[in-house]
Amino acid sequence: MASISVPNPAPSPTEDAESIRKAVQGWGTDENALIEILGHRTAAQRAEIAVAYEGLYDETLLDRLHSELSGDFRSALMLWTMDPAARDAKLANEALKKKKKGELRHIWVLVEVACASSPDHLVAVRKAYRAAYASSLEEDVASCSLFGDPLRRFLVRLVSSYRYGGGGVDGELAIAEAAELHDAVVGRGQALHGDDVVRIVGTRSKAQLAVTLERYRQEHGKGIDEVLDGRRGDQLAAVLKAALWCLTSPEKHFAEVIRTSILGLGTDEEMLTRGIVSRAEVDMEKVKEEYKVRYNTTVTADVRGDTSGYYMNTLLTLVGPEK
Template sequence: MCGWCCCLECIHNIPPLNLLFLHFSSTPGREGEEGARTLSPMASISVPDPVPSPTEDAESIRKAVQGWGTDENALIEILGHRTAAQRAEIAVAYEGLYDKPLLRTLQDELSSHFKGAMTLWAMDPAARDAKLAYKALRKKGGDRHAWVLIEVACASSPDHLVAVRKAYCSAYGSSLEEDVAACPLYKEPLKQFLVRLVSSYRYGGEHVDGELARAEAADLHGAVAAKKQPLHGDVVRIVSSRSKPQLKATFQHYKQEHGKAIDEVLEGNRNDKLSAMLKTAVWCLTSPEKHFAEVIRSSIIGLGTDEESLTRAIVSRAEVDMKKVKEEYKVRYKTTVTKDVVGDTSGYYQGILLTLIGAE
């Protein structure tokens, strides 16, 4: 595998964007054709009204990449203001008109971190997460690459995770859970935890069993606080299998009974990487805005910028809950995502990130 956005051969291993979108139309925020065009109320991107037809957008993109130079601003203006469903339709129209995939055009015409952000943004969300997971399983050094697997498994809907697993198998000829289980970068019990997360299916519905929540809060406390085993078998079972409403009830009982939220307890064990991984899962399951605010901040603070993490966080949440992420960021860090991105990025890369972040 090559850089952040990957080589053409890697991109072509992903099934066609239009087929993925049509097959995985149950991802978050999409219910039927109308739902596919409706933004989440917490999404940060804006879409023009009326929206040009996919053919008109495809023709405008072609015009932007023809000739001696590329009109990067035009590409940002078009793709940065379209939903996943609309981008999929543009991709179909573009390939039909010009016999060339839109992703290949972006790969050929753009460069550096701007190319990485634009190609990730142009992908179907399930295919994007499959590629991010594939790359994370091959990244040496640092446990933060496991964050990607936890995000994919926990920060979206059960149906989206199913779509990611299907996209992964179609693209790479193996299952995501098998590749996590075989990955030499992770040791037990973290490996088992990751396998359980990516292979889970959390049933929907708002039903909560109060007695179960109380009992499992006690189980969590016994493992995490008393035994200092954050990835004890009971913890893995509870966190990897319960619905999000059930987990929220469990965590509420935990705080009521023990006077401290479970994520606060885990935060206190800063030097324990297993506690850090469990905290990431707790946040992604119940308050993903906390996790992604932290990803953005950690990618910016310190020497240099971690463009891969910054891009991943902004691209993956722009259509989901970036408004919440921005609110959390402002409360926690006393500044704005926009201000920090402006201070640490430049050029067209900055332009697409700011477009996706939207107004503060």
């Protein structure tokens, strides 16, 4: 469930565009007005506002936000204002350009883009990626020399997938593939690197995978995520766990993303922004519940503790009230 709140009735896109213009015109900027408007509109409404704004003032809304704002606040409000598919294309492209793109926190971005939304959304992301970067997403992942195989092969498969989106499942297949996954994850060293894991996790529908993982849990008394957690230092295991979570219970993954960005020395604002902006319109209410249960604190409390100013206001607006 989405965490943002939208006034009903909302002002027309033209009214919103005019209010935004007032907030950015002349000396100084009314940052709170920008948050108040954009932070309380759906993706479809924001898209209409951007069209209205460009029509009225002959400059794009994103260009204006870029020149008017700065720092983490600018990044957060611009990412939020973008079309979600273009946003994911941009996040994936930035992750692929990092010097340390081999690190788990950057690989997470690719996994999220590939697995945490609908198959049709991924197609839209790939389309946006081709339009923006003169290459394809899978091409850039495949030619990234920092990923070794089989991790690279796994990531290419994930970003290339267009999974069946229906709810039908095959119970016998789930039993067989739960066993195949088990053989792979309990084996030592290379065993996890088998093609079967890549194939199963890379191609099966979310509904099918959910049944397979449930079967796994029944059969072995614990979830495959716990077993994968036990393979410390095995990067493929960590990526596999993230993929399975994004595919079948994304709130678990994004609770971990937000918490990871908060913990440790300094805050990872990029990761924090991404986690909140990506999910505010999708399942942030579930992320907040998961966060409470798992970390014994709230997203709101952690955001308040680690951020400030307009940046904090933006994130809190998107996170919405705690229950």
